[in-house]
Amino acid sequence: MNEIPVYKDPFLREIIHTMEDKKAPDGFVFSVMRAVEQSPAMHRQGFSGEQLLSVILLGVAASVSILFVLFIPMIFNTLPEVNGHNIAAILPIITKVFFSLQGMMEAVRVPALFGVSVAVILLLTGIDVLFRSGIHSRRQSDKLLAI
Amino acid sequence: MTQQADTFYIDQVIAGNSAAYAPLVERYRHMVYSLVVRIVHTDAVAEEISQDVFVKAYQSLQGFQRKAQFSTWLYRIAYNASISYTRKHKQEMSSIDDRVINNYSESEVQDNVMGLNEEEQKKVIAGALETLNETDRALVELFYLRDKRVEEIAVITGLTQSNVKVKLHRIRKRLYCTIEKMLEMEMT
Numbered sequence: 001m002n003e004i005p006v007y008k009d010p011f012l013r014e015i016i017h018t019m020e021d022k023k024a025p026d027g028f029v030f031s032v033m034r035a036v037e038q039s040p041a042m043h044r045q046g047f048s049g050e051q052l053l054s055v056i057l058l059g060v061a062a063s064v065s066i067l068f069v070l071f072i073p074m075i076f077n078t079l080p081e082v083n084g085h086n087i088a089a090i091l092p093i094i095t096k097v098f099f100s101l102q103g104m105m106e107a108v109r110v111p112a113l114f115g116v117s118v119a120v121i122l123l124l125t126g127i128d129v130l131f132r133s134g135i136h137s138r139r140q141s142d143k144l145l146a147i
Numbered sequence: 148m149t150q151q152a153d154t155f156y157i158d159q160v161i162a163g164n165s166a167a168y169a170p171l172v173e174r175y176r177h178m179v180y181s182l183v184v185r186i187v188h189t190d191a192v193a194e195e196i197s198q199d200v201f202v203k204a205y206q207s208l209q210g211f212q213r214k215a216q217f218s219t220w221l222y223r224i225a226y227n228a229s230i231s232y233t234r235k236h237k238q239e240m241s242s243i244d245d246r247v248i249n250n251y252s253e254s255e256v257q258d259n260v261m262g263l264n265e266e267e268q269k270k271v272i273a274g275a276l277e278t279l280n281e282t283d284r285a286l287v288e289l290f291y292l293r294d295k296r297v298e299e300i301a302v303i304t305g306l307t308q309s310n311v312k313v314k315l316h317r318i319r320k321r322l323y324c325t326i327e328k329m330l331e332m333e334m335t
Contacts, residue, residue, distance in 0.1 A: 007313075008315075011260075017291070024176040024194070033165075
């Protein structure tokens, strides 16, 4: 004789089956089809991993460009002895700017620069957090729908 | 009118014929609504969530990989949407203490329930189901009412098969314990 597994219960099945079926209300199909017609177009294939990486790299590149645009004029304006011909004098300053906040402050002596760099760092961090959360929810959604 | 297979309508919808989605909604509306209302309890909320489920399924149809049946996929979306709703709205159910759920005699409870008339039986079982938490109610709907296999329930809920079995066993014990308490209260 076959033994019934402990998670099965024919008695419960029988009495639960006597309960009334819950049914969708009248007009449900019409409401859904109206919502479907009004909803955004069906999702096409989303970004592939490579496309997503490209978007991230583009964002970083754009932020770095902004950083340069903001920093270079400040460096030139605050250091009058530096001109276009004296590249050797500029390079160590740029290096300092990017590798040491302390060095940057000493080299440029512009308080606003600190604010700009903090803003850029925050911007980059924000972009990173946004992308991470986007990727996470996308993965969750993909996992849910991928069967 | 002959009914086409789900895949026929799915292909039509993906090809751009959105009207071909209606037969799928017609076919699965009660199934989705029944699971959702079992989890969220309120008819109006269940209607709204069920509608959202079908809209989400429509929008994500291209992501349906056809590894499972369309109904399983829909159930999965419906289950997740309903559970998310209950978690957001923190629907707490009064649950029976695990330490006391062994204090009953199965055969005695069964005899007492069989001694009730059909209406009373329905009332007792409905009352007992109300005391379960949302995941357990979903499992009852899928396993006992829809006769889904443990493997399919695992796919729908994201639980492992062994976890589903453990939960079903625990649900069974809880239901017996609750029914016994309800019958005792009715007698006193």
